[in-house]
Amino acid sequence: MRNKNWKQILLFxxxxxxxxxxxxxxxxxFVFVTSLTKWNGIGSMEFIGxxxxxxxxxxxxxxxxxxxxILWALIRAFIHIPMAxxxxxxxxxxxxxxxxxxxxxxxxxxxxxxxxxxxxLAIYNAEFGILNSLLEGIGLSHLAQNWLxxxxxxxxxxxxxxxxxxxxxxxxxxxxxxxxxxxxxxxAEIDGANILQQELHxxxxxxxxxxxxxxTLALAYGMRHxxxxxxxxxxxxxxxxxxLGILLFRDMGALKYGEANAIGSILIIFGGVTIAIIRWLxxxxxxxxxxxx
Amino acid sequence: xxxxxxxxxxxxxxxxxxGKWMYxxxxxxxxxxxxxxxxxxxxxxxxxxxxxxxxxxxxxxxQNYQNALQMAGLPRLFLxxxxxxxxxxxxxxxxxxxxxxxxxxxxxxxxxxxxxxxxAGVLVPIIALMVPYFKxxxxxxxxxxxxxxxxxxxxxxxxxxxxxxxxxxGSIPIELEEAAVIxxxxxxxRFTKVVFPLTKPGLVTAGTLVFIYCWNExxxxxxxxxxxxxxxxxxxxxxxxxxxxxxxxxxLAAIVITxxxxxxxxxxxxxxxxxxxxxxxxxx
Amino acid sequence: MRTKxxxxxxxxxxxxxxxxxxxxxxxEADKEIVLKWPTIWVGADSKAPMVKALVDEFNEMYDGKxxxxxxxxxxxxxxxxxxxxxxxxxxVPDLFVFNVSQTSFAFYxxxxxxxxxxxxxxxxxxxxxxxxxxxxxxxxxxxxxPFEIAVTPVWYNMDIFNAAGVDEVPxxxxxxxxxxxxxxxxxxxxxxxxxxxxxAWTSMLWFSHIAAAIGGPDVWEKDITDPVFVQAAExxxxxxxxxxxxxxxxxGDAGVSGGHFLAGRSAMFINGPWYIGRVKSEAEAVYNAxxxxxxPGSEFSGAQIGFPQSNLAAAATDDPRKKEATVAFxxxxxxxxNVKKISFDxxxxxxVGYTVDENEEVDALQGKFMNAINDASFINTxxxxxxxxxxxxxxGQALAKMALGQATPEEFxxxxxxxxx
Numbered sequence: 002m003r004n005k006n007w008k009q010i011l012l013f014x015x016x017x018x019x020x021x022x023x024x025x026x027x028x029x030x031f032v033f034v035t036s037l038t039k040w041n042g043i044g045s046m047e048f049i050g051x052x053x054x055x056x057x058x059x060x061x062x063x064x065x066x067x068x069x070x071i072l073w074a075l076i077r078a079f080i081h082i083p084m085a086x087x088x089x090x091x092x093x094x095x096x097x098x099x100x101x102x103x104x105x106x107x108x109x110x111x112x113x114x115x116x117x118x119x120x121x122l123a124i125y126n127a128e129f130g131i132l133n134s135l136l137e138g139i140g141l142s143h144l145a146q147n148w149l150x151x152x153x154x155x156x157x158x159x160x161x162x163x164x165x166x167x168x169x170x171x172x173x174x175x176x177x178x179x180x181x182x183x184x185x186x187x188x189a190e191i192d193g194a195n196i197l198q199q200e201l202h203x204x205x206x207x208x209x210x211x212x213x214x215x216x217t218l219a220l221a222y223g224m225r226h227x228x229x230x231x232x233x234x235x236x237x238x239x240x241x242x243x244x245l246g247i248l249l250f251r252d253m254g255a256l257k258y259g260e261a262n263a264i265g266s267i268l269i270i271f272g273g274v275t276i277a278i279i280r281w282l283x284x285x286x287x288x289x290x291x292x293x294x
Numbered sequence: 295x296x297x298x299x300x301x302x303x304x305x306x307x308x309x310x311x312x313g314k315w316m317y318x319x320x321x322x323x324x325x326x327x328x329x330x331x332x333x334x335x336x337x338x339x340x341x342x343x344x345x346x347x348x349x350x351x352x353x354x355x356x357q358n359y360q361n362a363l364q365m366a367g368l369p370r371l372f373l374x375x376x377x378x379x380x381x382x383x384x385x386x387x388x389x390x391x392x393x394x395x396x397x398x399x400x401x402x403x404x405x406x407x408x409x410x411x412x413x414a415g416v417l418v419p420i421i422a423l424m425v426p427y428f429k430x431x432x433x434x435x436x437x438x439x440x441x442x443x444x445x446x447x448x449x450x451x452x453x454x455x456x457x458x459x460x461x462x463x464g465s466i467p468i469e470l471e472e473a474a475v476i477x478x479x480x481x482x483x484r485f486t487k488v489v490f491p492l493t494k495p496g497l498v499t500a501g502t503l504v505f506i507y508c509w510n511e512x513x514x515x516x517x518x519x520x521x522x523x524x525x526x527x528x529x530x531x532x533x534x535x536x537x538x539x540x541x542x543x544x545x546l547a548a549i550v551i552t553x554x555x556x557x558x559x560x561x562x563x564x565x566x567x568x569x570x571x572x573x574x575x576x577x578x
Numbered sequence: 579m580r581t582k583x584x585x586x587x588x589x590x591x592x593x594x595x596x597x598x599x600x601x602x603x604x605x606e607a608d609k610e611i612v613l614k615w616p617t618i619w620v621g622a623d624s625k626a627p628m629v630k631a632l633v634d635e636f637n638e639m640y641d642g643k644x645x646x647x648x649x650x651x652x653x654x655x656x657x658x659x660x661x662x663x664x665x666x667x668x669x670v671p672d673l674f675v676f677n678v679s680q681t682s683f684a685f686y687x688x689x690x691x692x693x694x695x696x697x698x699x700x701x702x703x704x705x706x707x708x709x710x711x712x713x714x715x716x717x718x719x720x721x722x723x724p725f726e727i728a729v730t731p732v733w734y735n736m737d738i739f740n741a742a743g744v745d746e747v748p749x750x751x752x753x754x755x756x757x758x759x760x761x762x763x764x765x766x767x768x769x770x771x772x773x774x775x776x777x778a779w780t781s782m783l784w785f786s787h788i789a790a791a792i793g794g795p796d797v798w799e800k801d802i803t804d805p806v807f808v809q810a811a812e813x814x815x816x817x818x819x820x821x822x823x824x825x826x827x828x829x830g831d832a833g834v835s836g837g838h839f840l841a842g843r844s845a846m847f848i849n850g851p852w853y854i855g856r857v858k859s860e861a862e863a864v865y866n867a868x869x870x871x872x873x874p875g876s877e878f879s880g881a882q883i884g885f886p887q888s889n890l891a892a893a894a895t896d897d898p899r900k901k902e903a904t905v906a907f908x909x910x911x912x913x914x915x916n917v918k919k920i921s922f923d924x925x926x927x928x929x930v931g932y933t934v935d936e937n938e939e940v941d942a943l944q945g946k947f948m949n950a951i952n953d954a955s956f957i958n959t960x961x962x963x964x965x966x967x968x969x970x971x972x973x974g975q976a977l978a979k980m981a982l983g984q985a986t987p988e989e990f991x992x993x994x995x996x997x998x999x
Contacts, residue, residue: 004400009482013392013395017390018408020449021411024449025449028427041687042666044687096314102322104557105325106321109328111557112549113528115545116332117328119335120328129345131347150825150829151828172499176462176496196307211462217457225419227419235774237773238774239976239984240975250421252968253421255968256662256966257968264422265419341861344833344836345837424659424663429667432667512656513656516653517663517664520649533622536622537618537623539624542833
């Protein structure tokens with residue numbers, strides 16, 4: 002069935018599709034094609050089929066990085082987003098100082114990651130770090146350690162640095178939450194529902210769409226996570242905090258474009274599959290609940 | 295409005311209240327501490343910064359700010375950053391709002407497919423695209439121009455914006471548009487008169503995120519420009535990072551200075567617009 | 579209403595902007611040869627003022643004929659990424675600087691870079707330190723001009739040594755670890771180390787020193803799994819054990835290893851002459867207490883680690899005038915008297931020889947650096963020079979693993995070897 006507005010639809014889609022083709026489809030084609038070659042960017046490309054991919058999956062560092070990426074994606078989607086949503090729900094009820102609070106919580110997204118990384122390096126430092134001083138202060142000096150310098154604590158430490166900066170997704174969820182009319186809550190209050198019940202039965206169902214949207218984005222950001230880890234540990238010690246972005250960047254620096262782009266391709270394919278699964282789970286849930294009604 | 299005082303607070307309400315304030319205070323601390331640290335550190339000497347990162351400066355080094363303000367061509371960099379971030383935001387929002395409108399408000403064969411393909415763009419590790427982006431920008435003849443960065447930034451942020459705006463548009467009741475069609479609104483008018491105004495909170499939110507991204511972006515600003523005439527503030531901050539030695543505290547001072555406009559944009563544009571609009575918002 | 583106005587204003591800016599950009603582009607249509615030089619020696623870099631002065635002088639000298647425009651690229655890592663991307667897209671800057679490594683020698687492939695071998699065959703070539711042109715030549719083509727070099731001896735804080743009751747810098751590794759024990763007993767950190775950053779810089783230099791002492795001048799010709807490197811790794815591991823370095827060394831970056839030395843906490847540290855200015859301005863006591871010498875010896879002693887740091891290069895061109903301008907500029911920048919000016923002003927060392935009169939004042943620590951080079955029994959390159967950058971990155975990761983007790987010295991060299999193609 003052809004939509005009668007197809008001309009306008011095409012016109013409206015034209016700018017976005019043009020830019021998308023130029024800035025995503027073409028470069029990704031380039032990435033994918035070069036991922037099948039050995040190429041240093043200067044000499045000629047040597048076609049080697051899937052060798053780069055085979056080599057990567059045989060490499061323990063690569064597998065560890067992929068695992069770390071999946072961990073990042075899951076933590077972002079299922080811990081980071083709920084925390085952001087919780088804050089959005091609280092602030093939407095306009096408690097004392099909610100506007101200032103909203104601004105302050107968003108601030109870390111405004112500062113450059115460089116400055117944030119510098120501060121956290123100083124917090125975690127083993128010689129003069131504030132975290133160890135704190136532990137010693139409350140009599141837990143046996144817990145004091147080189148947080149970013151050992152393979153058990155480095156990854157959690159790098160994740161903790163990021164996971165509480167919820168401002169980005171908070172403002173997205175908040176913008177949507179502010180659109181829900183107060184009348185729903187007033188009615189619920191008359192019915193005797195307490196705040197938690199109201200949030201559970203009104204807010205969450207109504208924010209379902211934006212929650213899925215933000216979770217999907219969070220998953221994607223987790224898969225391509227790079228910057229804060231690069232700035233704090235550069236993947237170390239002993240690759241324990243490594244992610245695919247770090248390996249990709251390192252290969253690019255060594256002019257190994259074939260391998261770098263194979264990592265990029267895997268990242269996109271893997272992320273795409275993860276997101277597709279999550280969305281499919283949600284939509285299956287959707288139709289199930291629709292059927293129940 | 296129901297008067298809260300009329301209702302007896304239950305135990306659940308009390309716990310919720312205490313929990314709420316602990317939650318707020320925790321996050322305020324986590325997010326505000328870096329700002330304070332950043333500002334204090336920007337007044338230290340490099341020696342103090344490296345050896346006692348959490349102390350107050352012995353002597354407050356206003357010199358750092360002087361250094362930062364003397365950064366080569368600061369006014370020009372500032373102007374460039376403002377132009378680039380604003381224009382990229384406008385182009386990005388215009389393009390993604392139109393696209394999202396067509397995808398979310400019209401039923402045609404490929405709307406799900408197009409949305410999913412664009413969404414896949416969110417996954418792209420942008421740093422992997424340095425070589426192709428350099429080629430694109432050079433062949434468009436916009437290397438080392440503001441336009442080059444504007445188009446690139448607008449395009450880079452399309453997947454996120456389209457996806458977010460699509461999400462916001464999806465929550466507008468279709469009945470409103472149906473009513474508009476009965477009133478004789480054309481396709482374009484449905485966009486400009488019905489959907490666009492109702493999506494403003496979403497657009498402003500997406501726009502804020504795009505603006506801040508552009509303001510803080512470094513890698514591509516470096517790659518796609520070469521002369522001071524088109525460089526941005528983020529390159530200015532790196533002025534203090536030479537090959538072997540970094541002047542950390544002057545750099546922090548520069549970071550503080552460059553941060554102020556983004557806070558301004560956030561507080562005045564985002565907050566004002568959002569608060570102004572949500573009053574009249576309709577939902578469900 | 580307010581938002582409308584703001585948006586309108588922005589739209590207006592957007593409309594005006596293209597014409598501004600266009601106008602800026604018009605100024606370049608001059609007849610003289612203009613060479614663009616994206617350089618890292620700008621901003622806070624110690625070489626920046628003199629490099630700029632020399633470029634200005636050059637432009638004045640060739641006024642109306644040639645002109646060199648500096649494009650500022652302060653952040654070296656970012657500059658390198660840009661250069662890689664640019665060259666991979668087939669666009670080479672008129673003039674540029676690159677860090678010499680096995681990775682950047684890939685630029686020599688194809689015909690992107692100008693070959694200076696014929697020009698260097700003349701008197702010009704005689705300006706350079708022996709062997710430096712050979713080091714920049716591959717298959718008879720010299721596609722870059724040797725410029726900055728570096729020496730990275732060990733810095734000994736003699737105040738700490740004296741406080742620990744050690745009067746002389748150690749000359750063998752037995753003496754070295756004895757001294758370490760005394761330094762620890764006196765409450766100081768014996769060595770500055772780091773496994774972090776892109777190259778584990780300080781520790782990579784320690785490793786290079788130890789390898790030179792055990793394996794001699796030809797050590798880098800050996801396979802990385804050679805027993806020499808296993809032995810070197812054992813000594814390096816010992817430096818990471820028993821409190822011989824700071825607690826934050828594993829995962830630490832250059833700020834960590836340098837910071838401990840600057841603060842007078844660590845007794846031994848390794849870095850190049852560019853660090854002199856920092857120590858002098860921020861830690862005068864440490865500056866005065868610093869002695870420069872080679873690392874302890876083993877089978878060989880008195881070795882120093884020195885290596886080409888940055889070479890100058892240019893885009894190949896068919897235009898004879900452009901080539902002439904490029905060569906003129908290269909000759910100008912590597913003229914002994916000009917190099918001397920940069921060196922004196924910044925403390926940096928160069929692959930170009932120049933004479934110093936006795937009455938000329940050299941910075942005390944820089945003087946010690948020069949003596950260290952002159953006294954060296956031989957000068958070896960560092961690990962980083964001999965491998966591609968991904969292998970260098972693996973060094974830090976493997977070192978952290980070994981230092982954490984999760985790998986033996988044999989496994990350490992094995993892990994690095996696996997990364998080598």
